[in-house]
Amino acid sequence: MSTSDVSQRLWSSLTAVSGSFERLQNTPVTWVAPAAFFLLVFRLYPLVEAVRMSFTDMSLIEPGYEYVGFESFVSVVSSPSFWTMGRVTIIFVAASVTLQLVFGMILALAIDYGVSHKLSGTISTRVAVLSAWVIPGIVIGILWKIMLIETNYGVINYMLLQVGFDVVSFLSDPQMALLSTIMANTWRGTAFSMIMLYAGLQQVPTHLYDAARVDGAKALQRFRYVTLPQIKPVVFINLVLITIYTLNTFDMIMSLTGGGPGHATEVLALFMYFEGFQRFNLGEAAAVAVLMLLVNVVMTAVYMRLFIDGEEM
Structure with missing residues (x-):
C-alpha cells in the first residue's frame, strides 16, 4: 500500500469522525450528558449507597460489616x-x-x-x-x-x-x-x-x-x-x-x-x-x-x- 493510499484512508477516517462529532453536537445528548453525569455521580449513587448501607451494621470504628436486613x-x-x-x-x-x-x-x-x-x-x-x-x-x-x-x-x-x-x-x-x-x-x-x-x-x-x-x-x-x-x-x-x-x-x-x-x-x-x-x-x-x-x-x-x-x- 502506497503512502498516498494510507494518507487518503486516514483523511477519510478523520472526516468520518469529524462528521459524527458534528452530528452528535446537534443532538440533545451532548447538552444533557453533563447534567446526567452530575446527577448519577452526586445524586443517584449516594442515594443507592445510603439505601444499601441501611441494611448493614456498618460502623466508623469497625473495618468490616455484615448485611443485617431490617435490624437497623x-x-x-x-x-x-x-x-x-x-x-x-x-x-x-x-x-x-x-x-x-x-x-x-x-x-x-x-x-x-x-x-x-x-x-x-x-x-x-x-x-x-x-x-x-x-x-x-x-x-x-x-x-x-x-x-x-x-x-x-x-x-x-x-x-x-x-x-x-x-x-x-x-x-x-x-x-x-x-x-x-x-x-x-x-x-x-x-x-x-x-x-x-x-x-x-x-x-x-x-x-x-x-x-x-x-x-x-x-x-x-x-x-x-x-x-x-x-x-x-x-x-x-x-x-x-x-x-x-x-x-x-x-x-x-x-x-x-x-x-x-x-x-x-x-x-x-x-x-x-x-x-x-x-x-x-x-x-x-x-x-x-x-x-x-x-x-x-x-x-x-x-x-x-x-x-x-x-x-x-
Whole structure:
C-alpha cells in the first residue's frame, strides 16, 4: 500500500469522525450528558449507597460489616429518642413550612403590587429578602445566635433591656429554643417561597382580574377565586420543595442550638448526623436517611392529592 493510499484512508477516517462529532453536537445528548453525569455521580449513587448501607451494621470504628436486613430500621424505630426527634421534627417542619408559605405569599403580592404600580423600593426589598436565602445555613445559625444570646451582648435581649424588659431565654428554654429555630428557618426560607410565588403571579392573565373587578369582586375575593386557582401548580411545587428543604435542615440548627437544650431542637437530620458521626453507627444513620426519604415521598403524594386533583400541571 502506497503512502498516498494510507494518507487518503486516514483523511477519510478523520472526516468520518469529524462528521459524527458534528452530528452528535446537534443532538440533545451532548447538552444533557453533563447534567446526567452530575446527577448519577452526586445524586443517584449516594442515594443507592445510603439505601444499601441501611441494611448493614456498618460502623466508623469497625473495618468490616455484615448485611443485617431490617435490624437497623428496627433499632432506630424502637429507640425512644427517635420518636422524640420525630415529634420535634413535625412541629419544626409544619410551623416553618406554613410560615414560609404565608410570608412568601404576602411578600410576593406586595412586590407584585409595587411593580405594577411602579412604586419605589421594590428592588431593594427583593434584594434584602433574597440576601437571607443566599447566605449559607451555618452562617445564618451563627447570626441568629448572636442576636438571641442570653446576655447583655445579645442584640435582641439588649434592646429588650433598654425598654425595661427582662432577659428572655431564647436558647436555654426548650420551648423558646424550638421557637427560635422556627423563626430563623422561616427568615431563611421565606425568600425562596417569595421567588416561586412571585413568578407564578406573573403568569396570571390580567383580563381575569379586570373581569372580576367588573363583577364587583373585592381584593380578597379576587385573591381567592382568581389568584389561587391560577397559581395552584406553583404553590404545589413550592410546598414540595420547602418541605424537603426544611425536613433536611441540619447546618442552621447545628450552629444555632446544636440540638439543645437537651433534645428540644434535635430534628431527624441532626439525629442522623449524631448517630453516624458521634455514635459511629453508619447503618442506623443510613436507616434514618431512608426513613426521611420515605417521608418526603409520602408528603409529595399528599400534596399531589390536595393540589393537583387529576389536573395536568
